[in-house]
Amino acid sequence: MPELPEVETMVRGIRQHVTGRKIRGFRDCGCRCKPLSLRPDLPELTRRMTGNTISEVRRLGKRVVLDLQDGASLAIEPRMTGLMVLADPPDVEHLRLEWEFAGRGEFDRLWFWDRRGLGTVRLFERGELESALAGSLGPDALTAPLTHWLGFCKRTSRPIKVVLLDQTCLAGIGNLYASEILHVAKVGPARPANQLTAREIGRLHQAAQDVLNDAIRHEGSTLGDGTYRNALNKAGGYQNVHRVYMKAGQPCATCRKTAIERIVQAQRSTFYCPRCQPPKDR
CATH class of the missing domain: 1.10.8.50 (Helicase, Ruva Protein; domain 3)
Known part of the structure; x- marks a missing residue:
């Protein structure tokens, strides 16, 4: 169900707490329900996330985008039931992915939670994200003239x-x-x-x-x-x-x-x- 307002709220909610944070660990949470669609696969995502830093958090349509210090962008599409949460997830059964941050901050973890497992997670190299979505994503509804x-x-x-x-x-x-x-x-x-x-x-x-x-x-x-x-x-x-x-x-x-x-x-x-x-x- 998340649409533009819900995804924008997710972005604003996590931005101040994860921007500039170094990722100490990244892992699958072991959910036994329908698996997420990940690209690349989990081992490669883990390798690319660990030790990297989140340089910016933004919204692209209905996607949460984590821009990384190495130039790549991680696009998370919550689809029907996905959430980005910093604390007190609705339950632990449907936790999917976890980012653990180094250093001190109000929150030391970020989770992607998804009850139905319809969400997608895609890693794009520098400059690939916007070009990959160019044919399928029109101007943002908030800014289109x-x-x-x-x-x-x-x-x-x-x-x-x-x-x-x-x-x-x-x-x-x-x-x-x-x-x-x-x-x-x-x-x-x-x-x-x-x-x-x-x-x-x-x-x-x-x-x-x-x-x-x-x-x-x-x-x-x-x-x-x-x-x-x-x-x-x-x-x-x-x-x-x-x-x-x-x-x-x-x-x-x-x-x-x-x-x-x-x-x-x-x-x-x-x-x-x-x-x-x-x-x-x-």
Whole structure:
């Protein structure tokens, strides 16, 4: 489930505690569940991590990136249930990888925890990461200019909700925040992207900035399964201000006149208010 706000929260949570730290040890935690996808294999990753230093921590789309002193970059994609934690992991059974740091600091370890084992860990040599993802990752949803939004909407007749989930158009938006962004922008999720007006696309662009930044301030959304936690194993808070997501049948908090509806698009649930998000621009 981690989307842009959750991954950004992970990055901000660990950055100050691991940047500049030398890695004294790196190991597999012995989880007996579905193994992670690692590239290169564990022995080579262990060799490359041990003795190296984390020079920077950043986000690339839905990935946490650890830039290393030797020029390589380790890209960790949490996928559905992955977390980067510094303390009190949700349980020890699903701990996957451990970085142990030399020297003194508030935290001496960093873990990657993943209940379902869908996460991926990839080591890229200097300059390889961005080029490797160039064809599959569009501009970041937080920084893409309005001109980019106008361009990709013009080029496709797919429903706008489906387009927002396409990481080649925009990086970082997932199912939860797509529904929230469309509601704030007052755009129906089934509208063909190339039929949106420039005014609607402008509203979408602004709504994306507002929703994503607000979710980051709330440190992401922790849903009913409780899977997502921040770097210190604390729940996020944005779920408390969701407008439509997982609220099918409940009165719309915006108009207070119509119930939220659920439809399925591209095999994903979409939540929206038919009154606030009409089939054409008003």
